[in-house]
Amino acid sequence: MFKAIFIVVLFLSAFAVLPLCAETPDFGDDIGSAFSITPDNDPIEGELQTGADIDFFALTPEPETVYRVFFNNGLSDRKNLKVLMENSDYELRNIKKLDSNAETEYSTFYCEYGYPVYFKVFSDYSASGLYHIEVQTVKTVPVDSFSNSCSSPTQLDLSSGYIETEAVIDTSEPNFSAAPDYYTFDALENYRYYISFDYLDSSQLRATVLNSSCSSLVSSVNEDEGITLVSNDGGDFIIKCGHSPYGDSEDISVGNYYCLKVSAEGPLYDDFSNSKDSAHQIIPGDGPVKGTVFGANYGGDIDWFYADVNENSLYRITIDGYDYSRYKDCKIYYARTPESGHPESLIELYSTSEYNAIYSYLFSRDYMIEDSGRLYIRMAGRHFDTSYTVAAELISEFSEDLYPNTMEQAQQIPTDNTRIIGAVLGEYTDPNYVTHPDKDYFYFDTQDWHKYEVRVSKSDNANINFGVQLTDPAGSTIIDYHEDQAVLTFVDTSQQDKWYICVENKGLHLGGYYEFTVRDLGSFPDDRPSNFDSSDTFRLPTDGTWYGGSIDYYSDRGDDSDLLLFDIPVSGEYTFNFYNKIYRKVFFKVYYWDTEYHPAISKFDVSRGETVTKTHNFPTAGLGRIVVSTENNYTGDYFVSIKDPLPRCGDGYAPPPGDTNEDCYVDFQDVAAIAEGWLNDTNP
Structure with a gap:
C-alpha cells in the first residue's frame, strides 16, 4: 500500500515541473x-x-x-x-x-x-x-504653424530644386476649425515643377493649386499621381492644403497629416509662340512645319500658327501626330480680314475634345473660305511632352458661281458616278434685281424601277442643305452638319423621269463647298405593287397551291413590300401557310374586306427556312389582302398557300354524280364506261 501511494506522488510531482502549453486567449467581442x-x-x-x-x-x-x-x-x-x-x-x-x-x-x-x-x-x-x-x-509630428492665409502664404525655398514639408491641418479644440495651409514658391518662366503629397489613412485632405490672386487653377491633386505646373509668364503658384470631409458633418479632428513635396524639374525650350498675336506663319503648299509642345497639368505649352487664305477657296489643314508621340490638342479658327480700325474676330472651326485627342495618326480638315482672312492653328500638349507637324494646302479656287440658281434652269448631270464639285457662294441677284442666297440646282434623268445612289461630301465648315426630290428640293437635306458625308439610295417608282438636287447654305452659315455623285445601280423590277390598286386583277389561288413571291429591293427611301390579293368566296375557316427563304425575318399581315375595310387580323414574322401555319375564320365572303415585307435591307423569295373551306373531290369527299371512274371529272370517259356495259345482263 505504501509503495503504490509513493509511486503516484512521484508521478504527479514529475508532471508538475513540465511546462504547460499556453492557450491562445479569446479576446473581447465588443x-x-x-x-x-x-x-x-x-x-x-x-x-x-x-x-x-x-x-x-x-x-x-x-x-x-x-x-x-x-x-x-x-x-x-x-x-x-x-x-x-x-x-x-x-x-x-x-x-x-x-x-x-x-x-x-x-x-x-x-x-x-x-x-x-x-x-x-x-x-x-x-x-x-x-x-x-x-x-x-x-x-x-507636432501640429504645424504654417500660414492659414492665401494673401500671405508660407514661402518654400526651392534653391536646392527640391523640398519636403511635413504638416498637420490644425483642428485645435474646442471648435475643431480646420484652417487650410497655404504655400508658395518663386516660379521661373517656362520652368516645370512637380508637386505631390504623401497622405496617411487617417487623412482627409484636398490639395488645390491657385494663382497669385487666389483663384483656382487645378481643383484637385491626386495623391498617387501628383501634378506638373509650368509658369508661362513667371507668375507664382499658391498651394492650398485643406480638410476635405466625406460629408458636411464629417468629423475633422481625427488625423490630417500630410507631406508636401515640390521639385523643380528644369527649364523648357519653347519653339513657337504661346500667343496668337505672334503666331508663326505657314505658307500653303510649302510642306509641314514640325513643332513640340511640353505638357503639364497646368500651364502646358501652346504653339500658334496662321495661314493667309483667299476668298472663294478651299484649304486643307493637316496635322500629323508624328512618330507615335503622346496625346495633343488642336483648335482651328478662322478670322476675316478686319476693316480698318476694327479688331480681328475669331470663329472656332474645330476643337479636339477630352475623348478625341490627336495621337499618332494623320489628321486633316477642309475649309471653304468665302472671304479672305486667316486660318489659325493652336496646338497644345496634355500632361506630357509631344511632337507634331502642321501644314496648309490650297485645294480648289472658285472664281464665280458655277451652277444655276433656279429649278427651271437646273443643270443636267449624268448618273454614271461622275464627281460634281461646287460651292454655294454668298448671294445672287435675279433679273428683277432682287438679292437671294445662292443656290445650286441640278437634275438627272431616271428610269422606272431603277435604283439610284446619291453620295455627297462637304468641307468641314460647311452647313448645307442638300436635297433630292421629284419636286423642288430646296430646304430639304440628306446630310447633317456634323457628318462628313452622306449616302441616299432610292428606287424610282414614280413613273416620272426627272429628279432634282438643290444645294444651299443653312441660314447665314458660310463655307458651302460640296462634292457629290449620282450612280444608276441597275434595274430592280417589282413583281407585285406595294399599294392597293382597284384595277389589280391578280388573285392568289385558294386551293392550297403554293405561290412564290420575292422582296426585290431596299433603299433609304422605302423598301419593297408586296401586296397580295385573294378572293374569299365563302365564309368559313381558311388555312394559310407561309414559308421564308430570305436570310432575315419576313413579316406578314393579313387583312380582309367585305363591305368595309377591317384592321389586320393577323401580324407575325417567319424566320429563314421556317414554315408557319395560320387559320382564320372569315364571317362573310369578301376580298383578302396579305402584305409581305422584310427587315434590315434583305431581299429574296417567300412562299404563300391558302386553302379555302370549299369541298373538293378526293379530299375525303365522294366524287360528283356521274363520275363513274372517280377521276373527279364527269366527261366522255364516264359516258364510254357506261356505254361499254350498255344492255348487259347484270342479274346474278
Whole structure:
C-alpha cells in the first residue's frame, strides 16, 4: 500500500515541473471589453474561434503621433482588420479595412489627440483560426504653424530644386476649425515643377493649386499621381492644403497629416509662340512645319500658327501626330480680314475634345473660305511632352458661281458616278434685281424601277442643305452638319423621269463647298405593287397551291413590300401557310374586306427556312389582302398557300354524280364506261 501511494506522488510531482502549453486567449467581442494593446511590443497572437467571432483591441495613443498597425493572417483562412478612431463626441470613424490572406497588411494613421483607437478583427469570409496584430510608433509630428492665409502664404525655398514639408491641418479644440495651409514658391518662366503629397489613412485632405490672386487653377491633386505646373509668364503658384470631409458633418479632428513635396524639374525650350498675336506663319503648299509642345497639368505649352487664305477657296489643314508621340490638342479658327480700325474676330472651326485627342495618326480638315482672312492653328500638349507637324494646302479656287440658281434652269448631270464639285457662294441677284442666297440646282434623268445612289461630301465648315426630290428640293437635306458625308439610295417608282438636287447654305452659315455623285445601280423590277390598286386583277389561288413571291429591293427611301390579293368566296375557316427563304425575318399581315375595310387580323414574322401555319375564320365572303415585307435591307423569295373551306373531290369527299371512274371529272370517259356495259345482263 505504501509503495503504490509513493509511486503516484512521484508521478504527479514529475508532471508538475513540465511546462504547460499556453492557450491562445479569446479576446473581447465588443469595444467595452477590448484588449489594451501597447505600441512597440511583440505581436499579439489571437484566434477567431468561429467564422462569426469578433475580437477587439484598443490603443490609447500619445497626441501628435503617427502609428502603424500590422495584421497577419498566418496560414489560416482569410481575415479582416478594421481601424476605428474615436473623436471628441465619442463617435467612431472608419479609417481603413485590411484584408489579409496569408500576408502582412498594415495601416498608418495620425493621432492629433489622445482619443482611443480600436482595432476590430473579424472575417468577411466566415473564417476562423489564428492571426497576429502589432502596433508600432512611427514618429511624432507636432501640429504645424504654417500660414492659414492665401494673401500671405508660407514661402518654400526651392534653391536646392527640391523640398519636403511635413504638416498637420490644425483642428485645435474646442471648435475643431480646420484652417487650410497655404504655400508658395518663386516660379521661373517656362520652368516645370512637380508637386505631390504623401497622405496617411487617417487623412482627409484636398490639395488645390491657385494663382497669385487666389483663384483656382487645378481643383484637385491626386495623391498617387501628383501634378506638373509650368509658369508661362513667371507668375507664382499658391498651394492650398485643406480638410476635405466625406460629408458636411464629417468629423475633422481625427488625423490630417500630410507631406508636401515640390521639385523643380528644369527649364523648357519653347519653339513657337504661346500667343496668337505672334503666331508663326505657314505658307500653303510649302510642306509641314514640325513643332513640340511640353505638357503639364497646368500651364502646358501652346504653339500658334496662321495661314493667309483667299476668298472663294478651299484649304486643307493637316496635322500629323508624328512618330507615335503622346496625346495633343488642336483648335482651328478662322478670322476675316478686319476693316480698318476694327479688331480681328475669331470663329472656332474645330476643337479636339477630352475623348478625341490627336495621337499618332494623320489628321486633316477642309475649309471653304468665302472671304479672305486667316486660318489659325493652336496646338497644345496634355500632361506630357509631344511632337507634331502642321501644314496648309490650297485645294480648289472658285472664281464665280458655277451652277444655276433656279429649278427651271437646273443643270443636267449624268448618273454614271461622275464627281460634281461646287460651292454655294454668298448671294445672287435675279433679273428683277432682287438679292437671294445662292443656290445650286441640278437634275438627272431616271428610269422606272431603277435604283439610284446619291453620295455627297462637304468641307468641314460647311452647313448645307442638300436635297433630292421629284419636286423642288430646296430646304430639304440628306446630310447633317456634323457628318462628313452622306449616302441616299432610292428606287424610282414614280413613273416620272426627272429628279432634282438643290444645294444651299443653312441660314447665314458660310463655307458651302460640296462634292457629290449620282450612280444608276441597275434595274430592280417589282413583281407585285406595294399599294392597293382597284384595277389589280391578280388573285392568289385558294386551293392550297403554293405561290412564290420575292422582296426585290431596299433603299433609304422605302423598301419593297408586296401586296397580295385573294378572293374569299365563302365564309368559313381558311388555312394559310407561309414559308421564308430570305436570310432575315419576313413579316406578314393579313387583312380582309367585305363591305368595309377591317384592321389586320393577323401580324407575325417567319424566320429563314421556317414554315408557319395560320387559320382564320372569315364571317362573310369578301376580298383578302396579305402584305409581305422584310427587315434590315434583305431581299429574296417567300412562299404563300391558302386553302379555302370549299369541298373538293378526293379530299375525303365522294366524287360528283356521274363520275363513274372517280377521276373527279364527269366527261366522255364516264359516258364510254357506261356505254361499254350498255344492255348487259347484270342479274346474278
